[in-house]
Amino acid sequence: MLERTPTFLLDAGGASSTPQSPTPEQQTDDARLDAYSRAVTAVVDRIGPAVVRVEPQVSGRGAGMGSGVIISPDGLLLTNSHVMQGAREARLTGSDGRPIEARVIGDDPDTDLALLRANGDWLPFAALGDSKLLKRGQIAIAIGNPLGFESTVTAGVVSALGRSLRAKSGRLIDDVIQTDAALNPGNSGGPLVATSGQVIGINTAVIMGAQGICFAVASNTASFVVSELIRHGRVRRASIGVAGQTVPLPRRVTYAAGLVDNFGVAVAAVEPGSPAEQARLEQGDVILSLDGEPVGGVDDLVRLLNGERIGRFVELVLLRKGEMRNVTITPVERRTKAA
Template identity: 85%
Template sequence: MLDRTPTFLLNIDNSASPTQRPTAVPDNDSLLDSYSHAVSGVVDRIGSAVVRVEPQVSGRTAGMGSGVIISPDGLLLTNSHVMQGARDAKLTGSDGHTIEARVIGDDPDTDLALLRASGDRLPFATLGDSKRLKRGQIAIAIGNPLGFESTVTAGVVSALGRSLRARSGRLIDDVIQTDAALNPGNSGGPLVATSGQVIGINTAVIMGAQGICFAVASNTASFVVSELIRHGRVRRASIGIAGQTVPLPRRISYAAGLNGTFGVVIAAVEPGSPADHAQLEQGDVILSLDGEPVGGVDDLVRLLNGEWIGRFVELKILKNGEMRTATIMPVERKTRTAHAE
């Protein structure tokens, strides 16, 4: 019997280009396997750099958290609230080996503490660039929740650029929100991308909520590490006032060229401070700092970073109902009082 299959059908099939052929859709098993490989690969690469952190006070354990070694010579990041002011800590690795560590510097304003672990050629993880993160990106948390050693959880980066209030009262900017499951004991452990780089230091869980957890961004951590190594502290500027956030009349906002409708009213001026030298007074309202709008006390705190110390900056203020400009030289903030900068 003759083959009566039309030749044009055969020709179309034989000449089809790769781009015209249907793409095979991976099944659920292969997709899950890729996800599993991504997560387990990260754990294999940096799991040994994650340790249990036990602060030591007078030779006794005073709490527990997690930490991550970020250099082969033993630099380690954890949370300030894990250390609770302790100067020493015992570290326990995933293999059960213990070493000692001592605090280099502590920054409650970002809830970060930097320690130096004893030993060299230690396993370590590297800090990545948190500015390159995207929502929906896989995020892996490694730590010791509730004392369960080397626990791994995974989720995604839920949101970026969040703000979280530290125990010191200061807002931590550029915080990462994730749904990777965190529990007490995860604090201070790393949040890791599939590249194996640390993208955040886990810091907080919203009690009573499900899947809402936070990590201090790795770029913030990098800045804090460099400051603590150089100065033993994170330097921040102060102008010597206590202030309160107040609403502004719409006409004032418009005249000042501000988008916001709030400013900072000066409640008190510290004698001999930069604000005192610049003749700022109680009742003056700060509208902007060096051209940046000041929409509240938190904005002023955020803007007064270490780069302004010893440099003249321009304040736009409202004094006795009139807008004026004042030049001021911030100094390094020594101690913190509530709502004072």
């Protein structure tokens, strides 16, 4: 019986092509990749059971679908306001496939967050972290149910911090996290998680047509909204009772007031019986600052009129007929869309 002689392929230099041992650099790269994989899989194993599918119930029937995350062992759950669409009840499906009923505690369209309580005790949960500690480039992991595919995981990085995103209510959501972790319809309301295993954001929006630009409401904003909804059933915000529009300012006014922005808010209308009327604000007044904070537009005014200013004196700096004036005003709780 003839023995077959082993055949070796030759490269261009004539050397035989035999298996090569990995170089130290390749071994280091493999170790890093393994560390990355271990970090992501550890987070998924830990947080995945707390992520649920959310189906709002209207007259006992499903009305769309999204994701949510349980944030406490007694069943508190966060999702998006736009997922709930005003519904007061929802049917949840956990990672184990069992159905769970839930009811809405409070809804805040201005931050696109809704707080629910799921029926059940000692449910798996994920803790909200401190989004102020985030850094650009940090690993971000999104878990949810995109396009109906349950328990889907995508990973990327924190692309940017401190973004602003306009909610469907028209109000700007401040301190939004931008990430390139892939999100799709159905991811809304699911958690964005750090490798520490803490929830750093609630996924909320994708820019259609853009690639790798997705957004999440920061966990610190979510923590504030949760505390307000539990305490008051709503997020309290202040109002002075004006309708306004952003207008450019003359350079001399900007210089005299020491402002950075070249814009202010012109009062277009004053609501009868409002704090603005009581403080004798007039149509045509231009608001330049509130409690020393510059007001460079309507969004700034809305942002500064937070719940902490309800019922206490604040100082407005106005421009009226070419003259600067200081006015003291006491905001009330906002019940309408008026600033």
